[in-house]
Amino acid sequence: MKTEDLKNIKDYKYGFTTDVENIRSPKGLSEETIRFISNIKKEPSWMLDWRLKAFNRLKVLKEPDWQKPKYPKINYQDLYYYSAPKSASAKPKSLDEIDPKILETYKKLGIPLDEQKRLNGIAVDAVFDSVSVATTFKDELTKKGIIFCSISEAIQKYPDLVKKYLGSVIPLSDHYFATLNSAVFTDGSFVYIPPNTRCPMELSTYFRINASETGQFERTLIIADKGSYVSYLEGCTAPMRDENQLHAANVELVALDDAEIKYSTVQNWYPGDENGVGGIYNFVTKRGACRGKNSKISWTQVETGSAITWKYPSCILQGDNSVGEFYSIAITNNHQKADTGTKMIHLGKNTKSKIISKGISAGKADNMYRGLVEIKNKASNSRNYTQCDSLLMGNKCGAHTIPYIKNNNSTSTIEHEATTTKINEEQLYYCNQRGLDQEEAVSLIVNGFCKEVLQQLPMEFAVEAQKLVAISLEGSVG
Amino acid sequence: MLNIKNLEAKVDNKHILNGLNLDIKPGEVHAIMGPNGSGKSTLANVLSGKNGYETKGEIKYDGQNLSELSTEERAQKGIFLAFQYPLEIPGVNTNVFLRTSLNSLRKARGEKELDTLSFLKIVKEKSSELGIDEKFLSRQLNVGFSGGEKKKNEILQMKILQPKLSILDETDSGLDIDALRIVADGVNSYKNKENAFLIITHYQRLLDYIKPDFIHVLSKGKIVKTGNANLGVELEKTGYANFI
Numbered sequence: 001m002k003t004e005d006l007k008n009i010k011d012y013k014y015g016f017t018t019d020v021e022n023i024r025s026p027k028g029l030s031e032e033t034i035r036f037i038s039n040i041k042k043e044p045s046w047m048l049d050w051r052l053k054a055f056n057r058l059k060v061l062k063e064p065d066w067q068k069p070k071y072p073k074i075n076y077q078d079l080y081y082y083s084a085p086k087s088a089s090a091k092p093k094s095l096d097e098i099d100p101k102i103l104e105t106y107k108k109l110g111i112p113l114d115e116q117k118r119l120n121g122i123a124v125d126a127v128f129d130s131v132s133v134a135t136t137f138k139d140e141l142t143k144k145g146i147i148f149c150s151i152s153e154a155i156q157k158y159p160d161l162v163k164k165y166l167g168s169v170i171p172l173s174d175h176y177f178a179t180l181n182s183a184v185f186t187d188g189s190f191v192y193i194p195p196n197t198r199c200p201m202e203l204s205t206y207f208r209i210n211a212s213e214t215g216q217f218e219r220t221l222i223i224a225d226k227g228s229y230v231s232y233l234e235g236c237t238a239p240m241r242d243e244n245q246l247h248a249a250n251v252e253l254v255a256l257d258d259a260e261i262k263y264s265t266v267q268n269w270y271p272g273d274e275n276g277v278g279g280i281y282n283f284v285t286k287r288g289a290c291r292g293k294n295s296k297i298s299w300t301q302v303e304t305g306s307a308i309t310w311k312y313p314s315c316i317l318q319g320d321n322s323v324g325e326f327y328s329i330a331i332t333n334n335h336q337k338a339d340t341g342t343k344m345i346h347l348g349k350n351t352k353s354k355i356i357s358k359g360i361s362a363g364k365a366d367n368m369y370r371g372l373v374e375i376k377n378k379a380s381n382s383r384n385y386t387q388c389d390s391l392l393m394g395n396k397c398g399a400h401t402i403p404y405i406k407n408n409n410s411t412s413t414i415e416h417e418a419t420t421t422k423i424n425e426e427q428l429y430y431c432n433q434r435g436l437d438q439e440e441a442v443s444l445i446v447n448g449f450c451k452e453v454l455q456q457l458p459m460e461f462a463v464e465a466q467k468l469v470a471i472s473l474e475g476s477v478g
Numbered sequence: 479m480l481n482i483k484n485l486e487a488k489v490d491n492k493h494i495l496n497g498l499n500l501d502i503k504p505g506e507v508h509a510i511m512g513p514n515g516s517g518k519s520t521l522a523n524v525l526s527g528k529n530g531y532e533t534k535g536e537i538k539y540d541g542q543n544l545s546e547l548s549t550e551e552r553a554q555k556g557i558f559l560a561f562q563y564p565l566e567i568p569g570v571n572t573n574v575f576l577r578t579s580l581n582s583l584r585k586a587r588g589e590k591e592l593d594t595l596s597f598l599k600i601v602k603e604k605s606s607e608l609g610i611d612e613k614f615l616s617r618q619l620n621v622g623f624s625g626g627e628k629k630k631n632e633i634l635q636m637k638i639l640q641p642k643l644s645i646l647d648e649t650d651s652g653l654d655i656d657a658l659r660i661v662a663d664g665v666n667s668y669k670n671k672e673n674a675f676l677i678i679t680h681y682q683r684l685l686d687y688i689k690p691d692f693i694h695v696l697s698k699g700k701i702v703k704t705g706n707a708n709l710g711v712e713l714e715k716t717g718y719a720n721f722i
Contacts, residue, residue, distance in 0.1 A: 425529070430565040432549035433526050433558075434579035434635070435586065444578060448569030448618070 069337030257292030276335030279307025290322035332365030341371035512696035554586035556642030662687030
């Protein structure tokens with residue numbers, strides 16, 4: 001990567017705000033707010049009932065506090081739960097009707113919504129604050145029977161699918177943030193791949209928080225019907241603000257018999273400044289159910305942004321012979337904190353799971369891998385392999401690994417390997433002696449450390465992610 | 479090319495080099511021999527700009543004061559160190575490392591970066607000269623390499639990066655006779671009127687293959703004796719005792 005490129009992005013380059021007029025819900029969390037959201041989305045009554053049920057449940061739930069990164073108490077009455085650009089309130093029918101300012105925002109972010117100038121073979125759904133503003137390539141996908149639209153649209157057009165699967169992986173009463181999301185979720189993506197269909201392109205959602213004092217609560221639901229395949233990517237950015245913003249998304253994946261879902265995330269929410277002021281609280285619930293036999297769900301995440309990342313993309317391996325995978329790179333620099341990992345719950349016979357986690361910590365940051373591998377008593381001949389590697393840069397950062405391992409079946413095997421290393425002065429010297437400067441050397445070594453995970457990403461994303469890895473760690477050595 | 483005057487070096491308050499003088503001209507091959515702890519590797523490290531040394535005296539390289547240059551700037555200006563213990567970098571292919579390195583040097587010289595194809599052509603040519611299997615290049619840098627492979631890889635890097643001053647820090651130690659010959663052939667085939675070598679070694683046997691113009695005996699951080707190629711043969715017979 002060239003030095004001028006690095007300079008351009010040295011300061012979080014996605015930190016700009018877009019000046020658009022917004023429609024907002026009343027401030028605070030209340031039945032009124034929920035009715036407002038449901039009403040503005042013209043939702044059917046079953047959806048409103050579902051939300052209210054979640055809200056009632058929320059009243060008795062407590063915010064969890066067992067995580068390592070502590071944060072000041074969030075005042076839920078001080079947040080806006082819905083914010084949408086005014087121009088999107090009547091859903092634009094074509095790209096021409098989208099507010100040019102929003103199109104410009106996505107252009108600046110490098111996400112072309114214009115199908116003519118599209119990224120090759122990637123269909124994009126763009127979510128701006130609380131609403132989906134554009135979904136590209138719909139027609140081409142529709143021909144194959146693939147549904148790729150905003151969840152709001154899916155609630156209107158495909159209520160049977162939504163009713164059947166929404167909340168089937170993350171139930172209403174799951175835990176505080178997930179239940180909060182169920183009550184107030186605003187938008188997100190919906191994907192349905194019909195039986196025996198291979199989705200011909202990468203599907204991608206791009207999330208952008210723009211408005212201030214706003215939480216983002218998106219909801220994504222992906223269903224891969226029997227024998228189908230889909231690869232889905234998500235990217236995220238937010239403006240620089242000195243307040244902390246809450247992002248509490250729910251993502252549910254369902255893979256039926258012989259289906260495969262590959263879900264990749266490159267998370268680059270605003271991490272806060274060098275002194276730890278501002279940044280996104282990324283409290284996300286992601287869970288996939290390998291419901292059918294021989295199904296497979298693979299999570300890949302590159303987490304470089306956010307003040308606090310707190311998430312465990314998980315797989316419930318219900319179907320016999322199903323496979324769950326989790327590949328993760330979590331980078332924390334300055335005052336960033338991450339408590340992330342996965343859960344692999346083996347229920348079916350001959351189920352397999354694999355966890356590769358790479359944590360990199362620099363500055364005064366704290367990086368925690370926390371994971372659960374549980375093999376239930378009926379899951380005979382199941383296997384898990386876990387590898388957790390931590391890389392430390394400097395003397396003020398921390399890396400922690402907490403694996404929870406429960407094996408209730410004597411025919412099943414769990415393997416766990418973990419390493420912690422410090423970036424090695426000798427390696428840097430070796431690279432310097434070959435003409436690489438400090439930044440290039442760090443980038444090379446760190447990308448080498450992350451290679452097994454980067455390889456899992458689709459090509460276009462892998463290149464971006466590599467650059468992001470280098471940028472996130474800039475100035476952390478020397 | 480290289481003029482060292484009265485070089486002193488300290489690490490953790492321990493004096494290692496104590497007034498070392500050395501002049502190297504283009505086209506010359508210098509060998510430095512000396513017992514353990516005499517300061518041979520320190521000299522190599524100070525020349526290449528490793529951190530942690532407190533130095534006094536003067537090192538001029540092509541008329542420029544070397545102490546003003548960072549490690550990578552020295553490399554970019556043509557100083558190459560073949561490491562005694564080449565480092566492992568997991569996850570980074572040898573090819574990728576070599577290309578990154580070559581392109582950093584080219585960039586610093588204001589040349590265009592090489593694309594993959596032209597790079598691979600160069601690598602292919604140089605590795606076949608050294609009898610290195612190409613498969614070796616797609617392995618992670620030095621990870622799981624044998625001692626001999628690591629050293630051969632250093633020589634390959636030298637031939638690809640084309641330095642002006644090559645410093646070989648005990649490249650011969652731990653090599654069997656075949657690997658030794660390959661390393662020596664690598665050096666001999668690269669040697670020309672423009673570039674120079676500083677070869678640090680314990681043993682005469684490498685110098686059977688690479689004919690040095692000068693041999694220096696280093697003791698307690700100073701050069702105590704300088705001679706021609708015959709000095710090495712003498713040392714092999716009598717040991718260092720006569721000189722220190």
